[in-house]
Amino acid sequence: MIIVMKARANDEELQEVVKKIEELGYKSHIIHGVERNVIGAVGDERGKAKLQSLGVLSGVENVVPILKPYKLASRDLKSEGTVININGKVKIGGEKIAVIAGPCSVESEEQIVESAHAVKEAGADILRGGAFKPRTSPYSFQGMEKEGLILLAMAGKEAGLPVVTEIMNPQDLDLVARYSDILQIGTRNVQNFALLKEVGRCNKPVLLKRGMSTTIDEFLMSAEYILSEGNNDVMLCERGIRTFETATRNTLDLSCIPVLKEKTHLPVIVDPSHATGFWTYVAPMSYAAVAAGADGLMIEVHPHPEQAESDGIQSLKPEKFAALMKNLEGYKKAAGRL
Ligand code: PEP
Ligand code: MN
Numbered sequence: 001m002i003i004v005m006k007a008r009a010n011d012e013e014l015q016e017v018v019k020k021i022e023e024l025g026y027k028s029h030i031i032h033g034v035e036r037n038v039i040g041a042v043g044d045e046r047g048k049a050k051l052q053s054l055g056v057l058s059g060v061e062n063v064v065p066i067l068k069p070y071k072l073a074s075r076d077l078k079s080e081g082t083v084i085n086i087n088g089k090v091k092i093g094g095e096k097i098a099v100i101a102g103p104c105s106v107e108s109e110e111q112i113v114e115s116a117h118a119v120k121e122a123g124a125d126i127l128r129g130g131a132f133k134p135r136t137s138p139y140s141f142q143g144m145e146k147e148g149l150i151l152l153a154m155a156g157k158e159a160g161l162p163v164v165t166e167i168m169n170p171q172d173l174d175l176v177a178r179y180s181d182i183l184q185i186g187t188r189n190v191q192n193f194a195l196l197k198e199v200g201r202c203n204k205p206v207l208l209k210r211g212m213s214t215t216i217d218e219f220l221m222s223a224e225y226i227l228s229e230g231n232n233d234v235m236l237c238e239r240g241i242r243t244f245e246t247a248t249r250n251t252l253d254l255s256c257i258p259v260l261k262e263k264t265h266l267p268v269i270v271d272p273s274h275a276t277g278f279w280t281y282v283a284p285m286s287y288a289a290v291a292a293g294a295d296g297l298m299i300e301v302h303p304h305p306e307q308a309e310s311d312g313i314q315s316l317k318p319e320k321f322a323a324l325m326k327n328l329e330g331y332k333k334a335a336g337r338l
Pocket of ligand 2: 300310311
């Protein structure tokens with residue numbers, strides 16, 4: 001249910017509604033709007049009729065049901081787009097297109113520091129680098145783990161960039177959150193509900209990747225798991241889905257961008273590297289993503305892709321990434337973005 005407060009409602013009236021929601025056994029989520037505040041009341045679907053009675057409280061304009069299965073992620077609850085502030089340095093979901101770039105995996109100090117400086121120089125906003133790697137084969141490079149986290153954080157600091165890295169295991173939350181500004185949930189863990197709940201309880205922004213076989217509604221339900229635990233800073237990342245096509249690693253579902261924009265207030269990032277699997281397709285798909293309304297891009301960049309421990313074929317050399325960033329300017333302008 002959405003409890004819509006009157007434009008003139010004061011804080012006392014708002015708090016009274018919150019108290020009543022909680023007495024009825026529901027969780028309340030206050031959304032501060034420009035004109036008025038709304039409160040999302042979420043919990044057991046069966047008793048929602050009881051929430052209708054809140055309509056009589058002073059300061060309440062209206063009580064409306066949210067018909068979608070996802071409640072807190074829905075645009076019905078919050079019509080303005082969510083803007084996520086990363087350490088007061090970068091905003092994701094605002095007018096500016098946020099670019100996350102860096103290697104698939106952290107491999108050495110030299111590699112990650114060189115990557116950090118290169119992507120910063122080309123205009124990236126956030127540095128990426130995997131330390132815990134979800135590999136199809138147990139015999140492939142699994143990541144540098146804690147050492148990788150330390151090197152990533154150090155390289156980010158040196159270049160003046162916030163960092164993002166994947167968390168695969170709920171037990172690693174404290175460790176990963178200590179070194180990373182954003183927690184990434186990978187495609188393979190999009191329905192690892194224990195992990196989603198765990199990151200929902202911490203106060204770090206989360207980059208949630210779409211499962212390679214999840215529908216848009218299932219993807220939004222995964223975001224709902226994080227939001228329902230109290231973490232409002234969730235960004236969604238389309239990274240390609242499985243189709244019959246084998247010419248690319250996955251199929252970039254560009255149409256999910258306007259669909260997500262309609263259904264949810266959460267920012268949408270596109271990862272053309274994992275979506276296509278080949279560096280040659282990364283630039284055109286980046287431009288297309290911006291044209292379609294994405295709020296940001298996640299791009300794999302490696303100083304020496306031929307030596308990469310993972311995903312070298314889809315990684316851009318720094319000079320190619322710099323050229324992409326330059327060409328992106330025109331597309332950003334055309335899309336009315338900065
Ligand atoms: C990644 O971004 O490092 C990654 C493993 O991507 P995905 O989960 O989309 O495969
Ligand atoms: Mn990768």
